[in-house]
Amino acid sequence: MLTRQDNELICRTGPDTAMGNAMRRFWLPVAQSSDMPAPNGDPQTIEVLGERFVVWRDQNGRAGMYAEGCLHRGASMQLARADGDGLRCIYHGWKFAVDGTVLETPNVADPKFKDRIKGRTYPVREAGGVVWAYLGPKEEEPPFPHWPFMDLPDTNRINARAIVNCNYVQVIEGLVDSSHLTVLHSSALAKTNDSDLDYAKKTTHMQFDSAPIIEADETDFGFHYVAIRQGEAHRIARVTSFITPCFIANANGDLLLVIVPINDERCSFFHIWWDAEKPIGEEPLRSEQLKFVGLDEPTLRKYGMTDDTWDTPNAMSLANGFGQDRQCQRDGHFTGFDSITQEDAACSVSSGKIRDRSQELLCSADVAIGRLHRCLLGAARAVRDQQDIPALRAQIDQAVGVSGEIGPDEDWRGLVPHHRITSSPRTRAGRAQ
Numbered sequence: 001m002l003t004r005q006d007n008e009l010i011c012r013t014g015p016d017t018a019m020g021n022a023m024r025r026f027w028l029p030v031a032q033s034s035d036m037p038a039p040n041g042d043p044q045t046i047e048v049l050g051e052r053f054v055v056w057r058d059q060n061g062r063a064g065m066y067a068e069g070c071l072h073r074g075a076s077m078q079l080a081r082a083d084g085d086g087l088r089c090i091y092h093g094w095k096f097a098v099d100g101t102v103l104e105t106p107n108v109a110d111p112k113f114k115d116r117i118k119g120r121t122y123p124v125r126e127a128g129g130v131v132w133a134y135l136g137p138k139e140e141e142p143p144f145p146h147w148p149f150m151d152l153p154d155t156n157r158i159n160a161r162a163i164v165n166c167n168y169v170q171v172i173e174g175l176v177d178s179s180h181l182t183v184l185h186s187s188a189l190a191k192t193n194d195s196d197l198d199y200a201k202k203t204t205h206m207q208f209d210s211a212p213i214i215e216a217d218e219t220d221f222g223f224h225y226v227a228i229r230q231g232e233a234h235r236i237a238r239v240t241s242f243i244t245p246c247f248i249a250n251a252n253g254d255l256l257l258v259i260v261p262i263n264d265e266r267c268s269f270f271h272i273w274w275d276a277e278k279p280i281g282e283e284p285l286r287s288e289q290l291k292f293v294g295l296d297e298p299t300l301r302k303y304g305m306t307d308d309t310w311d312t313p314n315a316m317s318l319a320n321g322f323g324q325d326r327q328c329q330r331d332g333h334f335t336g337f338d339s340i341t342q343e344d345a346a347c348s349v350s351s352g353k354i355r356d357r358s359q360e361l362l363c364s365a366d367v368a369i370g371r372l373h374r375c376l377l378g379a380a381r382a383v384r385d386q387q388d389i390p391a392l393r394a395q396i397d398q399a400v401g402v403s404g405e406i407g408p409d410e411d412w413r414g415l416v417p418h419h420r421i422t423s424s425p426r427t428r429a430g431r432a433q
Helices: 004-011 019-024 168-176 178-184 186-194 198-207 287-294 297-302 326-330 340-350 362-386 426-430
Strands: 027-032 045-047 051-057 063-067 079-085 085-089 101-106 124-127 130-134 157-164 212-220 222-231 235-243 247-249 255-263 268-274 403-404 421-423
Touching: 004 019, 004 168, 004 362, 019 362, 027 045, 027 051, 027 255, 027 268, 045 255, 063 124, 063 130, 085 101, 085 297, 157 287, 157 340, 168 255, 168 340, 168 362, 178 186, 178 222, 178 340, 212 362, 222 362, 235 362, 255 403
Parallel strands: none
Antiparallel strands: 027 130, 045 051, 051 063, 079 085, 124 130, 157 268, 212 222, 212 421, 222 235, 235 247, 235 403, 247 255, 255 268
């Protein structure tokens, strides 16, 4: 349970909010490379953390990200025209390079004027099929993280993005809640028995044991938690890592999830799968994987989870029953939704644009939920109180998710020996003694 004050603190991410300022201190995904304009193509407006920006590629394919309003008189750079090595505002012709260099100011006679100013652009990196941006203070820019999938070609990676019409915290909560998997996804998990997909094989055991043992530790990057289920001969431990401020290293070990607020009531849900050996990014594997989890284009559009459908009648709402197929449910499907992604989204969206957590009743299965709230509050309060965010000193790209078999008396933390634990039930018990 959170007070309304603390709930507001972690959920609000717009300009000049504590949580928003904390998130701006990290490199965040802002677009998929595949969704970016073509080189020298039309600029495109995006919204991130409650602010509008324009993204664009110059004639050499370099990505740029601009504040939407032109530096000069604030006309939208959405109206700007692609012009080779720069983007030219149509109002007075000022031209900006992707790094903010002002190339031309045709309505100013002084030729040195442009050398004294800089366009409102943001540091951008493109890696792993994603465009990443840093939106915080220039002097505080952290090192760019190097996730494992960034070294792989497109053929060995799958990138997907969904739009979810609710606050980002609600989506993250679903991703650190292992006990719902056996229940909510029971029909989807049943299909794993007949699937050859690696993703399916890694999750088939979650059909059983709806009350796993759940433990969590605080770490330098955020926290990790385990869900331990009893298998036929061994216990199966799935360790998931939450990496401040909005990253999830899934327990399958080959999936990074990133939930970036578009604004306080809508978020981008990025998925990145990778496989160093198998060309999962090629057909038919790519389409099979996306369809299995409900991230294929037709399914996303059916539920209003794309850039051009999130505000249409298709979007999940009380008015359309969140897209649930009751006849399918009566015919035997547990939920009546197409797949895992839609089941999770429906539960997140149905609790409101911003959930009131002051009325929640958490239980022993929600240990990781409590850790999440504590972690987010810590980051927001640190920025508010002008203190350091601990995760900025950690190697966040070294945090992993992992799944493995452990013996009856074996400690699951042996699966992640390189994670630096800062607080755990064991250490607190030791101090109490």
